[in-house]
Amino acid sequence: MALNIKNPRVQELARRAAEATGRTQVSVMEEALERFLAGATQVRTTDANDRARTLIAQLQAEFGPEDLAGAHADLADLYDSDGLPR
Template sequence: MSLNIKNARTVALVRELAERTGSSQTSAIEEAVRMQLKRLDAQHGHPEADARLARARVIVAEIQADLGEDDRAAIVAAQRDLYDESGLPR
């Protein structure tokens, strides 16, 4: 794979970033792009993940609506059997 950058200013910035971080130019570009994508996701969300989360919340709400008191008590009892007071598996 290749990426040909024909902008002298960009090449200089990548070179400086690589030197300052002690990494290769490829690693410097990869990390910078990864960080920018992470910032964008934090600012604007990730549409696919947001849609999956919304669907999951609907499913959970439907399940919770169908649970009776006996069901809820059974779940609490099972959790007590599976996990200690710190929330760690027994």
Template sequence: MAFTVKSERVQQLAREAARVTGKSQVGAIEEALERLLREYGADPQAARTASTIAAVRRLVEAYGADAGDPDREIRAVDDLYDEQGLPR
């Protein structure tokens, strides 16, 4: 999605932020917006993490609720990992 900034002041701030941080203008703006959202209690990373955790929980519940094949090797989450905690 294209995004055009018509404010000379915002363009100037973006250039300065990029210069100071060593990031691209887009990278500097992205970081600034993420910080602003966190300051207002709307952390985008926390929302993505919560969404991922909820999806995994739904999958675990669905898998646990399905009796499925009685000979399946994976019956619980712990069955996904070996003795060293690595994925099987």
């Protein structure tokens, strides 16, 4: 699928980046998009980690150690000494 960029600002940025690096417009745009996607993935991962930490903190605040100990004891009956299901 061909990409036809009609935005004059994007065209100018691509041209300037190509001139500054001595590369083609396609190669500088490819690198820029790869960097953008890598950063976007990192942001999503960080957001997910933050949400998980918040949820863990909420659960720890709601349930005391005695609640967790009881749950752990119930789970212990499901697995053998090697950690495999009975």
